[in-house]
Amino acid sequence: MSQISVIICTHNPKMEYLNRVWETLKTQTLDKNEWELLLIDNGSKEILSTYIDLSWHPNARHVREDKLGLTPARICGIVNARAGILLFVDDDNCLKNNYLELSVKQFKDNSLLGTLGAGKILPEFEAEPSAEILPYTQMLALRNEERAHYSNAVRFSSAVPYGAGMCILKTVALAYVESCKKRTIAAALDRTGNALLSGGDVDLALHACHAGYLAGVIPELELIHIIPKGRLAEDYLIKIAAGHAFSHYMLGRMWGYLKEYPENPILKKVRFLTKARRGKGLSKAIFIAEHKAVEQARAAWNKTAKA
Incomplete structure (x- = not known):
């Protein structure tokens, strides 16, 4: 039986990138019989199973999810996965070759661990960013931690993994799926079409903390994030910054770690x-x-809140 399920959610993928993802998965040190691969086709114009061959993997499946959006795609992956540990990999993520083996070992060695992520999400830019743009590229889900971070505090912190390369216990992920049925606002935390919202990954991780598990980020887990030229455009960065601000405000209110107090509107505007x-x-x-x-x-x- 598979120890870990690798879930790739994608919509009209760029095959140049996805082929790079396959190459790093094919060279994983964890035997292929020990993990399964799910490719979640999130409403792609051309059905991916008609032209993407997964026969190189003995435990691979195509799954179609027609409801557009990262949250529905993730939920589809969660309910279809068979292993006790789930790993979300974006369609532009190239994992270090020991990523799966190390992830499984971390969960085996630490029964308190509920979710774990890459401490090093390093960029591979299609075009080098300008000096002005470079400081803002951290908004593109990049990080370069020098040490491990762990926490079970129900709030955003350095210990909360990003969605790229996030591992999570399936039991926790299923609790997240159930909560999304009751919290309709949770589905508005992530990308849908051209809306560059984010926060669904944090919401998912905080379910682990809420259940008493640890969230962790370790530098030994490493991946390369391919950054296309278009994501360095000022308009894109402004839009993604706004998406982050919207989503993280909602997260703070949902989980109760963001408190708001009455303030003078005139002073606030000033x-x-x-x-x-x-x-x-x-x-x-x-x-x-x-x-x-x-x-x-x-x-x-x-x-x-008033509804």
């Missing part, structure tokens, strides 16, 4: 305008976009 005037260029544009996104999230949350 503070915003003062900070906005100090900024310039991309920094200013991102600050304004994040502010607007939080205001939109606050309104959405208040509307939901």
Whole structure:
């Protein structure tokens, strides 16, 4: 029986990238009989099973999910997976060759571990970012931790793994699936079509902490994240910054670690305008976009709370 299920959710994938993903999976040190592979086709225009061959893997399956969005795709992977540990891999992630073996070992060695992620998510840029853009590339799910982080606090922290390369116990993931049925707002935390929201991975990880497990991020788990040229465009970075701000406001309110207190609206506006005037260029544009996104999230949350 498989020890770990590798779940790849994809929508109209770029085969140049996906083939790179296959190559790193084919060279994993964990025997293929010890893990299964699920390719979740999330509403691709051309059905992936008609042209993507998974016969190289003895325990591979195509699964179609027509409801568009990363959250429905992840849920599809969770309910179809057979192993006790799930690993989410994006269609532009190249895992280090010991990733699966090390992940399984970590869960075996630590019964308190509920979710685990890569401490090193390193970029491979199609085009080198400019000096102005480079500081903002961390928004593209990159990290380079020098030490391990563990926590069971129900809040966002350095111990919470990103979705790229995230491992999680299936029991915890199933609890997340059930909670999504009751928390309709949870489905709005992740990308759907052109909406660059995020936060579903954090929501998933926090279910582990809520259940009393540890969330962990370790530098020994490493992957390469392929970054296409388009993701270095200023418009894209502004949009993804706004998506992060919206989603993480909602997460904070859902999980209770973000508290809001009454404040003078005039003073609040003055503070915003003062900070906005100090900024310039991309920094200013991102600050304004994040502010607007939080205001939109606050309104959405208040509307939901009153319903």
